[in-house]
Amino acid sequence: TMLTPAKQETIVITAGGTREAIDPVRFIGNRSTGKMGMALANAALKAGYRVHLIVGQVEVAVPKSPHLIVERVETTRDMLTAVERAFTTATGLIMAAAVADYAPAEVATQKLKKQGDAGLTIQLQQNPDILATMGANKRADQWVVGFAAETNDLDTYATRKLMTKQADLIIGNDVTQVGAGFGTDTNIVTLYQNGQAPVRLAPATKAEVAAQIIQFIQQRF
Ligand code: PMT
Numbered sequence: 001t002m003l004t005p006a007k008q009e010t011i012v013i014t015a016g017g018t019r020e021a022i023d024p025v026r027f028i029g030n031r032s033t034g035k036m037g038m039a040l041a042n043a044a045l046k047a048g049y050r051v052h053l054i055v056g057q058v059e060v061a062v063p064k065s066p067h068l069i070v071e072r073v074e075t076t077r078d079m080l081t082a083v084e085r086a087f088t089t090a091t092g093l094i095m096a097a098a099v100a101d102y103a104p105a106e107v108a109t110q111k112l113k114k115q116g117d118a119g120l121t122i123q124l125q126q127n128p129d130i131l132a133t134m135g136a137n138k139r140a141d142q143w144v145v146g147f148a149a150e151t152n153d154l155d156t157y158a159t160r161k162l163m164t165k166q167a168d169l170i171i172g173n174d175v176t177q178v179g180a181g182f183g184t185d186t187n188i189v190t191l192y193q194n195g196q197a198p199v200r201l202a203p204a205t206k207a208e209v210a211a212q213i214i215q216f217i218q219q220r221f
Helices: 033-046 074-088 129-137 156-165 207-221
Strands: 010-015 020-023 026-027 049-056 068-072 092-094 102-105 124-126 143-150 169-173 190-191
Touching: 010 033, 010 074, 020 033, 020 102, 026 068, 026 102, 033 049, 033 092, 033 207, 049 074, 068 074, 074 092, 074 129, 092 129, 129 143, 143 207, 156 169, 156 190, 169 207, 190 207
Parallel strands: 010 049, 010 092, 049 068, 092 143, 143 169
Antiparallel strands: 020 026, 102 124, 169 190
16 A cells, blocks of 8 residues: 555755854745755655655645655755665665855954955855765765756766766756756656766656656665
């Protein structure tokens, strides 16, 4: 039945955007709503997987299921810690979250005051790369899937991310395309695998795209 997963396998899925604090009232964020990640969680549950969902900032409801664990995080570092812990007992990871590459080097403990006409400079330092960390440390029986959100040269950058992050699959989306990327209910994606021709999926709802991605993963990994 729907309540008994056919598999005991767990997939770790990240959804939404990370936030990096500047001071107690301000943060650096991004436009992810969590729709793509949530659609993947639903599709994985439907396909009979257990899901450990790690959620940043989202604008949509989190699914409810006895086969779902939900963990909320704020920063990239929080997300890394949660993913590392969850992945030890999982077979796969899908990083649909939009993760901040940089965070303020120091978080002000008090609200920053206006600095005047000279402007304000915030020093940023690079965050760890969660997907690359998991790609480098995965066991032979584990797979990792990432996204590539690009505004140009999707094939080039997605293929590069496949290599540098040691991912088994990269799902590329050109976020400047109408009906693709952040906030939309639809997506237009291409699947990149090492040594294979890119697989371009037809534009479809995020639910349909997610179902196709889960099916692709089931067939290959
Ligand atoms: O949430 P929605 O509104 O539905 O929008 C969906 C989406 C556009 C967010 C989604 O389809 C998507 O593309 N997610 C990935 C966004 C992103 O951070 O892409 P990237 O190309 O910057 O990163 C590449 C991959 O590395 C991603 O899997 C990302 O999760 C991961 N990453 C990035 C940086 C970092 N420090 N650690 C990471 O793990």
